[in-house]
Amino acid sequence: MPGRVVGEREALGQQLEFQRATLVGKLDGLEDEALRRPMTASGVSLLGLVKHLTATEHGWFLKIYAGVDEPELWPADDDFRVGDGETAEVLVGQYLRVCERAREVVAAGELDDLVTTPSGAEANLRAILIHMVQETARHNGHADIIRESIDGTTGQ
Incomplete structure (x- = not known):
């Protein structure tokens, strides 16, 4: 659980870590078929x-904030869709690796660091962390x- 009496940077990091862990915990005990089963009309x-949150972490922390020159993980209109060869092991592993890379980028940055988004708007690391939480x-x-x-x- 995130701390209740912590500084801003620690609070943001703890909240994001809690949400990341909550997502992964939602998968516990389910077989691949259940994990990939479409459960909404969309x-x-x-x-x-x-898959979507992997792409979002990759986009905001690695591509936009850190400026890493690498392609998008998936086309934007495909990041909620699970392909035949995309197993839970592959997708969850990729999520965990992207989150680890994002942690490293955030640890090296300052909350007031400014970047320009693809739309031309400015954002600081603080706003990116809040958005990802x-x-x-x-x-x-x-x-x-x-x-x-x-x-x-x-x-939870």
């Missing part, structure tokens, strides 16, 4: 959420509902 699955928490809400629909499991 086709979202638990693994689709993992919000984005991951929002999709964890989706994961809660999807997981409950699969096997009745509820919780």
Whole structure:
């Protein structure tokens, strides 16, 4: 659980770590078929959420903030869709690796560091961290509902 009396940087980091761990915890005990099963009219699955958040972490922390020159992981319109060869092991492993790279980038940065987004807007690391806490928490809400629909499991 995140600390209740911590500084700004630590609070942001702890909240994001908590949300990341919550997402991965939503997958516990499910077989690959259940993880990839589309559970909404738009086709979202638990693994689709993992894939999307992997792309989001990669985009904001590595490409936009750190300026890493590497291609997008998937086309933007494909990041919620799980392909036939994309197993839970592959997608979760990729998520964990991207999160680790993001941690390193954030640790080396300052909250007031400014970057320019692809749309031309400026953002600082603080705003990116807040956005990623919000984005991951929002999709964890989706994961809660999807997981409950699969096997009745509820919780964090």
